[in-house]
Structure formats: structure tokens, C-alpha cells
Amino acid sequence: MLRFEPRKNRSKFLEISAPIIAVIMTMIFGGLLFYLMGKNPFEAIKLIFWDPVMSPTFAEYSRPQLVVKAAPLILIALGLSFGFRANIWNIGAEGQYIMGALASGSIGLALYPLQAWYIFPLMIIGGILGGLIWAMIPAILKIKFNTNEILVSLMLVYVAEQILALASVGFLRNPEGLGFPGSRDLSKYSSAANPELISGTGIHLGVISAFLGVILLTYFLSYHRTGFHIKLIGQAPRAANFAGVDLRYIIIFCLGLSGGLAGVAGMFELTGPAGLINIDFNVGYGFTAIIVAFLGRLNPVGILLAGLLMSLTYVGGELAQFMMNIPAAAIQVFQGMLLFFLLSTDLLVTYKISVKTPIRK
């Protein structure tokens, strides 16, 4: 029999090495998967993890892509991690991301072709509010009726996708688009555009916001009372109850934060890399961000690194798709595996395992 004892002092070494073990395990099993598909596993792994950053032929294109894809993942995962700490499971970030983009896009398109300095800030506010209000639906239902926020936030993803479809063929369609679905290209509308700030780096305002978010939320988690309460609920719910932590406030805060950040991520994506609202605007960042949050051990700095790593699997995955004809779905399997290994290795961090000899009668 195995015996599990909660660790009194979490070892820093294990805390850091557990995700690394998980990544290595994923590489081994992922390599096996590629081998079964008839591909050279070493070449595939190198193409995914090494070439996007180091290869002289690809890195020039891949490196900027790396930060472009990491930014929304980090922004969304930062928000989600707060809720996950307090056992508040917002898994509908994908929907909040869409609604943020739609809200900010509506503002931008309504003001088109006016040129003014206030349009972009207004769109940022719109993006935050769009995601935040969408996330308030599960929050308020949970507080008022104790409705399960996991299911409600997820159902709202499907609803948001339908609204997105409605917008791209209907109320936000480009009037000069010859009847094709999709809105005007906001990245070509200078008052609303979110361009690359330093050419060749991929850095846009969303990337900078992600970095700022990491710093601010690290501080918030360590020094602010609400940050402390969130940690307390996760680690000792009874103690939090006795200490008078208002759970309703925490629910509103966590869902609001994650919704707002997902919404603003959608806004930056819309006005920059994506450019326009279309049926295929969302590509699953909201779901991948869940993995990023866990990979980063729900810690802002960890999430920064995890976001970059996960972005690497996307960019490297595209490269593998292009060079070795490995389908994109293989990368999704890869990411799913990573999450499984992470969750499994967590046991090593939180519990001390020893072998117990059963008592004989």
C-alpha cells in the first residue's frame, strides 16, 4: 500500500522540477506518438521545440510569432489562475475572448472612418467590458442561485460563437466586402490598429500588457488583501470562512478579472494579428490558456514562462505541419498529454509518498 502524507514544507526544488519532468514525459510520449504516425520523432521534437527559436532559416519568422501567440495565452491564463486558486472554475474564457473582440470591434467599426486619439482607448475599455460582462453571467448565477459556473461559462462559449457568426455575416460585415463574411480590416484603420511596435519583433501593445499584467498580479497576489483571501480559500476554505472572507465578492472578482483579461486579449488580437472579425476568429486560446495556467503552477511568473512554452508548441507545431506533414491535431494531443503529466506530477509536490506495509491480523 502507498501512503500519502501532506508535505508541511513544500520543497522549492520539487515545485520547479515537477513541470520540467512533465515536459520531458510529454516529449517522450509525444515522440512515441510521432513514431507511431511514421514520422521521425527526434526530428519532430527538434522542429517543435528547438527550430522556432534557434534555426537560422525559420527563427527570423518564428521568433516574432512566438510572442504574438504567447500574449493572449498569458493574458487569459493570468486571469484564470486567480479563480483556479479559489476553486472558481471559469472555463468559458474562449467565449469572453470572443465577446471582448466583438464589443471593441463594434466600437471601432461604429466610429469608422473617424480618426481620433480616443478611439483605441475606448476600444480597450470596450474589450474589457465585453469579456467582463459575459463572465458576470456565470458569476451572478452562481451567487444568486448557486448554479455551477463550469457548465454555464462553457455553454456561453457556444452562444458567443453563434453571436460571432451572426456578426460576421450580419451586423458587422464589411459593406464593401462584396457580400463575403467578415468585417472591415481594423488593423488597416489607423485609429483602431494595434501595430507591431518594433518591427521584426512581433511586440505589440498586447504583449506589453501581458508583461505588465504579470508584474501587477504578482504584486497583487503577494501584498493585496484580496490576493491573500484568494490563496486562503484555495488552501484552507474553512479558515477562510471563519476569517470572514466574503465568498460572493471573491466569485465576482475572479470571474470579472478573468473575463476582463480574456476580453482585452480578444481586443488586442482583433486589432493586431487577426485584423478583422470573422467566423473563424477564435482559435482556442481560451482553452489552451487553461493548460498554461496549470503549467505555470497558477503563479504569474510561471504563467509567463508557460505561455511562451505553449506558444512554442503552436509555432513549432505549424512548422512540423509544414515541414513533416504532421497534422495540427497532433499538437492538440501533445498539449492534452502535457496537462495530464502536469496534474500527475503535482502529487510529488503536495504529498510525501511512502510505502506502508499492511497490518496483518
Added chain:
Amino acid sequence: MDLGDIKISLLLASLIVAATPILLAALGELIVEKTGVLNLGVEGMMIFGAIAGFIATIETGSPWVGFLFSILGGAAIAFIFALVTQIFRANQVASGLALTLFGLGLSSLLGHSYTGIKPAAFSDLHIPILSEIPILGVILFQHDPIIYFSILAVAAVYFLFRNFRLGLILKAVGENHDSAHALGYNVILIRFGAILVGGAFAGLGGGYLSLVRVPQWTEGMTAGAGWIALALVVFASWQPFRLLIGAYIFGGVTLLQLNLQALGLEINVALLSMSPYLVTIGVLVFMSARRSRGSLEAPRSLGKTFFGL
């Protein structure tokens, strides 16, 4: 608007077809949750069952082999969840999400070369005499074997938890795993088994989707059916027969929505397509609002990890 174009008896018959995948998946999840495990990976298990059954049917030409593989596929992928949550004691919510992501990815990887093919038809089983009854015969007794199985399974699960020792043991584990352990039951082993059974049911539901309901393979074809199944368990307050009613109501909403789209009414297609999800939210709110006044019917150890004494 002319509803006369939709023949009511045929509509009711296809309502049952539309409801069956969700019913099967929800029934499996009900068993799992009764033992105190919350497996949020229903969507992943369903879609993996859908592709496993589809490939087997295409390769062998027999839908029966297909359904067998759906069941095995669902159980196989649930095995990973069981391993991670029961042996490695990982968080069930996060592991369930991982299972969904993993299942969706793996199924589209495997199904890559199977899009656009039609599987061998699965013939209906007309029950003698009963299927001759006017109207009722068409609605109830001219279906395929899986539908009869799903209804029998609901009854079986009902009696399992009501009349059998095994059902009581499962409930004991779900209500209070420490007491069950103290009584000498192997909590981990029982939960492990229940997760596999739940996966088998979800897999069969998925197989029904790709082999009968659609019948075709398209990437991400479950489109939230697994999540609706999860909501259905809450709606049914963990009671099998309520699950049956709930599933048929959802089947009705889905079907009505599709039929209204086909009629080309002035109602927007997007608004119709989002209706099943909105109805699910509405039902969840209704049920939880009612419940907050009374007592909670959820198994008391639901979602809690058992670490042993």
C-alpha cells in the same frame, strides 16, 4: 409558418434518436458521480468513442463491431482519467478538462482520413405486433437496438441503486469515502471501475452519434453534447428516470430547432443554433434555484479526492 409540414409521429420518433447519445453519456456520468467522482471529460470520451466506432465500422463493414469499439474506446480513454485521478490523485476538474482536450485532439488526428465517408447502415429492429400499432408503433417500436438498450439501461441503473447491494456500495463510496473505506471497501478500485463504465457509456453515446444520428464523421462533431450530458445529470438530481425525461426534452429542443431551420423561417439561424445551450443554462438555473431552498441531492463526496487513511 406551417408546422403541419412536420409529421408529428415521425418528429417524436426522431426526437428519441436525437436524445439517445446524450442519454447514454449522461447515464454513464450518473454512475460515476454516484461514486463521488466528477469526470468533466464526457465530451472527450464521447468524441473518442465516435471516431473509434466510426473507424471500426468503415474497416469491418459491421456497425456492431463499430459499437463494440465505441464502448472500448470510451473506456480506454477514461482509463487515463482513472489513472490520473485515482492513482496519481490529481484534481478531478482539471483532469476532466485535460481529457476533453486530449480526446478532441486525438479524435481529429485519427479521423483525418475518414471525413466525408458514409458508414454501413444500422438497421432498425421493428418489434413484432407492437410496431404495428398506429402512431405509437412509429414513435416507440420501430427503432434500432441501441435505443432499446438505452431505455433498458436506464431501468437497470435505477434498480441497481435501489435494490442491489452493489448499488448501495457505490452510493456509500460516493456519499462518504472515509466511512466506506472503514467498512472495508476498496474506494479507489470501486471508483476506478465506475470511471471505466462511465467511459464505456459515453463512448457508446458518441458512437451512436457518428454511426446513426448523423451518420458521418466530422471534426468536433459532438459540439458540446458531452457538456449538455453533464448538465443533464444535475437536472435529473442524480435520478435515472428523470435523466430519461431530461434527455428527451433536450432532444426535442435540438430537433425543433433543426426543423425550424429547415423550414426556412424568419427566425435567425444563429439564434436557433444557440437555443439548446441557452435552454441548458435556463434548466441549470431553475434546478439550482429550487435546490438552494431544499437539501442538496449531490453525492456528498463528489469531486473530492480520496487519499486513504
